[in-house]
Amino acid sequence: MALSSAPGKVYLFGEHAVVYGEPAVPCAIEQRARVGVERRDDEKIRVEAEDLSLDGFTVEYGGRTEDEPDIDVSESLLAAATGYVDEAISQVRSVTGEEDVGFDVTIESDIPLGAGLGSSAAVAVAAIDAGTRELGTTLEAEEIADRAFRTEYEVQDGQASRADTFCSATGGAVRVEGDDCRTIDAPDLPIVIGFDGGAGDTGKLVSAVRDLRAEYEFASNTVDSIGNIVRNGEQALENGDVEELGRLMNFNHGLLSALGVSSRSLDAMVWAARDADAYGAKLTGSGGGGCIVALDPTEATETALKFTPGCEDAFRAELADEGVCRLE
Numbered sequence: 001m002a003l004s005s006a007p008g009k010v011y012l013f014g015e016h017a018v019v020y021g022e023p024a025v026p027c028a029i030e031q032r033a034r035v036g037v038e039r040r041d042d043e044k045i046r047v048e049a050e051d052l053s054l055d056g057f058t059v060e061y062g063g064r065t066e067d068e069p070d071i072d073v074s075e076s077l078l079a080a081a082t083g084y085v086d087e088a089i090s091q092v093r094s095v096t097g098e099e100d101v102g103f104d105v106t107i108e109s110d111i112p113l114g115a116g117l118g119s120s121a122a123v124a125v126a127a128i129d130a131g132t133r134e135l136g137t138t139l140e141a142e143e144i145a146d147r148a149f150r151t152e153y154e155v156q157d158g159q160a161s162r163a164d165t166f167c168s169a170t171g172g173a174v175r176v177e178g179d180d181c182r183t184i185d186a187p188d189l190p191i192v193i194g195f196d197g198g199a200g201d202t203g204k205l206v207s208a209v210r211d212l213r214a215e216y217e218f219a220s221n222t223v224d225s226i227g228n229i230v231r232n233g234e235q236a237l238e239n240g241d242v243e244e245l246g247r248l249m250n251f252n253h254g255l256l257s258a259l260g261v262s263s264r265s266l267d268a269m270v271w272a273a274r275d276a277d278a279y280g281a282k283l284t285g286s287g288g289g290g291c292i293v294a295l296d297p298t299e300a301t302e303t304a305l306k307f308t309p310g311c312e313d314a315f316r317a318e319l320a321d322e323g324v325c326r327l328e
């Protein structure tokens with residue numbers, strides 16, 4: 001068996017706009033997904049995913065007979081649950097040329113699903129690394145990132161950036177603009193995360209922004225303005241100016257909110273952080289529900305979030321210097 005882990009991420013700046021070629025700066029965090037992959041004697045795929053919100057499930061499917069997964073949930077829920085793993089396995093088959101190989105896949109994760117912390121990218125990156133290594137092929141981080149990007153691109157109907165998957169594969173803080181992906185220096189940031197216990201549907205939220213942008217010039221201008229915030233943010237990162245980073249994050253949240261991807265609980269957590277004198281706070285990832293990211297070196301934001309109705313969990317996150325890790 002091969003076992004790999006990969007980190008989740010928060011966006012300091014630039015989600016959604018990055019899908020349209022603007023730059024974005026995500027940072028990997030020490031919340032990880034671990035994926036074990038073992039070759040089978042037949043062509044089937046068996047997935048054991050204890051942390052999936054369906055209360056943990058095991059499902060076996062595939063092979064020449066194209067069996068339907070044997071599980072009692074709706075097709076759409078199942079597709080959402082298994083889409084990223086299925087596509088990651090397709091990538092493993094295609095990169096190794098072993099199109100008929102079957103696998104037992106085991107997934108364990110500290111990253112809440114659909115909450116903006118990049119669980120899909122972490123699962124895809126770790127699955128591709130473990131799957132290819134199980135077949136005797138070791139890929140460079142950039143190639144894993146590329147294959148994991150293709151995974152997200154397929155599952156999200158052709159609407160995905162390289163940001164999450166590159167960040168998860170390489171670790172650290174990264175800058176992504178179109179196909180240009182690079183690691184950048186970042187100071188040790190005092191990251192606090194608030195989680196409302198919910199989730200958003202990445203594909204649907206990305207589509208909603210795409211439609212808004214196509215309909216209204218000012219929505220398209222909003223996306224361009226997010227790009228400008230990111231460029232200012234990069235300068236603030238270079239200068240280690242955490243106060244300026246916070247101000248720009250606040251601005252970025254306002255624009256994401258204008259694009260319709262915030263929610264009542266995300267806004268409540270953002271305001272709790274601001275009232276607690278955080279340097280700044282914004283939603284992270286596709287939005288709709290899930291997590292906010294705030295910068296605060298004191299305990300105040302974490303404490304305030306814990307008392308905020310709508311916030312289910314608040315915790316400090318460390319930057320993850322390492323991306324994909326080979327555990328076995």
Ligand SMILES: Nc1ncnc2c1ncn2[C@@H]1O[C@H](COP(=O)(O)OP(=O)(O)O)[C@@H](O)[C@H]1O
Pocket residue numbers: 033049050051052080081082083084085107108109112113114115116117118119120121123200201202203285286
């Ligand atoms: N622990 C896990 N086990 C199995 N699949 C997972 C796990 N975590 C995430 N996934 C996959 O990723 C999807 C969530 O990805 P997405 O909607 O992009 O949200 P995010 O990336 O913000 O967490 C899940 O529906 C599932 O397909």
Ligand SMILES: C[C@@](O)(CCOP(=O)(O)O)CC(=O)O
Pocket residue numbers: 014015016017018019114115116117118119120152159160161162163164202206284285286287
């Ligand atoms: C909205 C988007 O910019 C980020 C999505 O992040 P997450 O899957 O919600 O963690 C989409 C993308 O970049 O592919």
Ligand SMILES: [Mg+2]
Pocket residue numbers: 118119120121164202
């Ligand atoms: Mg995702």
